[in-house]
Amino acid sequence: xxxxxxxxxxxxxxxxxxxxxxxxxxxxxxxxxxxxxxxxxxxxxxxxxxxxxxxxxxxxxxxxxxxxxxxxxxxxxxxxxxxxxxxxxxxxxxxxxxxxxxxxxxxxxxxxxxxxxxxxxxxxxxxxxxx
Amino acid sequence: xxxxxxxxxxxxxxxxxxxxxxxxxxxxxxxxxxxxxxxxxxxxxxxxxxxxxxxxxxxxxxxxxxxxxxxxxxxxxxxxxxxxxxxxxxxxxxxxxxxxxxxxxxxxxxxxxxxxxxxxxxxxxxxxxxx
DNA sequence: CTCCGACTTGACGCTCACGTCAACGTCAGG
DNA sequence: CCTGACGTTGACGTGAGCGTCAAGTCGGAG
Numbered sequence: 001x002x003x004x005x006x007x008x009x010x011x012x013x014x015x016x017x018x019x020x021x022x023x024x025x026x027x028x029x030x031x032x033x034x035x036x037x038x039x040x041x042x043x044x045x046x047x048x049x050x051x052x053x054x055x056x057x058x059x060x061x062x063x064x065x066x067x068x069x070x071x072x073x074x075x076x077x078x079x080x081x082x083x084x085x086x087x088x089x090x091x092x093x094x095x096x097x098x099x100x101x102x103x104x105x106x107x108x109x110x111x112x113x114x115x116x117x118x119x120x121x122x123x124x125x126x127x128x129x130x131x
Numbered sequence: 132x133x134x135x136x137x138x139x140x141x142x143x144x145x146x147x148x149x150x151x152x153x154x155x156x157x158x159x160x161x162x163x164x165x166x167x168x169x170x171x172x173x174x175x176x177x178x179x180x181x182x183x184x185x186x187x188x189x190x191x192x193x194x195x196x197x198x199x200x201x202x203x204x205x206x207x208x209x210x211x212x213x214x215x216x217x218x219x220x221x222x223x224x225x226x227x228x229x230x231x232x233x234x235x236x237x238x239x240x241x242x243x244x245x246x247x248x249x250x251x252x253x254x255x256x257x258x259x260x261x262x
Numbered sequence: 263c264t265c266c267g268a269c270t271t272g273a274c275g276c277t278c279a280c281g282t283c284a285a286c287g288t289c290a291g292g
Numbered sequence: 293c294c295t296g297a298c299g300t301t302g303a304c305g306t307g308a309g310c311g312t313c314a315a316g317t318c319g320g321a322g
Contacts, residue, residue, distance in 0.1 A: 004297095004299080012280095015280060031299095035288065051230040053279080058279095074237075074238075082234060083238065089230060093227050096185070096224050099182040107205075107213050133268075162318080164319070165271095165317080166270075184309080189309095
């Protein structure tokens with residue numbers, strides 16, 4: 001696959017893919033003319049990179065974590081690093097849940113202040129969340 | 132309270148508080164000499180601002196959402212806006228959970244490749260999460 | 263009154279994950 | 293060979309949420 005197709009399938013820009021290569025996150029074979037060609041697995045790899053970015057990790061962190069995905073070899077240091085990153089993700093997760101619940105409070109209290117009946121189509125948060 | 136105390140209690144920098152005021156997110160009374168003085172509630176307000184930032188909202192979004200926290204009045208437009216933001220937070224939440232689980236997979240598979248016994252002190256992820 | 267730490271207003275710097283423009287090369291179809 | 297879509301490198305731009313320095317002011321203890 002060439003860069004445009006990968007970009008479209010993974011839902012990112014072409015520029016982003018070149019940036020990933022520049023950061024050492026995503027390798028590409030080159031055609032004789034110099035064009036990048038990617039293996040099909042690149043698409044999922046890019047999606048995972050996006051996940052890590054969304055989790056608040058920077059390029060350096062992603063660069064250190066990504067190799068472990070592929071070959072599954074963990075040094076002692078990498079193992080601790082992964083645990084630390086997992087903990088950060090988990091903490092961020094719990095903060096996000098708290099924030100979501102605060103938003104729900106505002107929405108529900110606002111609901112009480114409204115006059116007419118508003119049909120709730122499943123998007124209105126109910127009390128007692130599990131996830 | 133003056134700005135330094137608010138900053139310390141809320142766990143942010145003095146610069147951040149001035150930035151919030153600049154963005155209209157956090158009002159402050161002024162002493163005759165021009166120094167900022169805050170009500171005690173400012174601390175929690177700042178924490179909530181941080182929560183919203185961490186949830187990926189920008190200053191504009193926070194600016195529109197914050198007033199609803201205080202007086203609890205919701206226009207139709209604001210209600211929809213809040214629902215939309217909640218949906219985004221929820222989506223981000225689910226992506227984060229997926230990312231965490233992927234990290235767990237890497238950690239656990241790496242665990243299998245290790246030689247000796249590694250004492251798990253509750254920090255090693257187990258299968259079958261609920262939250 | 264003096265002193266010193268906390269505060270003030272600018273204003274510029276920084277990081278990061280790209281966006282965007284310029285100028286040019288590649289490649290498959292007709 | 294020609295065309296047009298797609299690709300290349302290089303470089304500068306962007307936006308947000310502050311960090312940081314400069315030069316001066318405020319305010320309470322002694």
